[in-house]
Amino acid sequence: MQQVNALSLVENVRQTEFSQASSEVYFENKSTGILVPGKILETAFHIDNDRYLIFTTDDVLFEESLTITLVSLNKGIIEVVHLGGEYTSGTFENAKADEDSVHFQFIDDVRWTIKISESARFRIPFLADPTGVKRSSGLKTHMTFLTTPVPEKVK
Numbered sequence: 001m002q003q004v005n006a007l008s009l010v011e012n013v014r015q016t017e018f019s020q021a022s023s024e025v026y027f028e029n030k031s032t033g034i035l036v037p038g039k040i041l042e043t044a045f046h047i048d049n050d051r052y053l054i055f056t057t058d059d060v061l062f063e064e065s066l067t068i069t070l071v072s073l074n075k076g077i078i079e080v081v082h083l084g085g086e087y088t089s090g091t092f093e094n095a096k097a098d099e100d101s102v103h104f105q106f107i108d109d110v111r112w113t114i115k116i117s118e119s120a121r122f123r124i125p126f127l128a129d130p131t132g133v134k135r136s137s138g139l140k141t142h143m144t145f146l147t148t149p150v151p152e153k154v155k
Contacts, residue, residue, distance in 0.1 A: 042057055
């Protein structure tokens with residue numbers, strides 16, 4: 001996996017009091033026709049062939065959440081996950097990738113890790129994810145979330 005700068009967002013639908021903004025993904029300044037939730041592109045990672053992991057926020061004071069979208073440039077959105085909670089706010093920082101995972105900090109004093117699989121894997125709803133992870137119901141996922149405490153010297 002590798003962090004990329006070839007993706008950008010153009011806001012398509014403005015956020016309202018009750019709905020999140022959505023933005024169109026541009027790859028190398030060309031429209032893809034893919035609309036992802038979110039307004040501000042925090043970062044993106046190239047996973048493989050045509051898959052990308054896109055991190056977006058909405059610029060909401062005191063209740064910022066992070067939206068993580070796995071997309072295929074050929075097939076569109078594969079999966080969307082929201083990270084956050086009511087009356088919590090986070091700052092997205094220290095994003096790094098290795099062969100099959102992305103690591104970052106967002107809320108609380110934990111290091112978040114997302115493992116990306118090539119194909120959908122079985123998951124147990126309501127039990128499989130750390131606190132703060134919100135996704136649509138279903139028994140399959142491409143993204144597995146883990147958290148570990150952040151060492152004092154990294155904070």
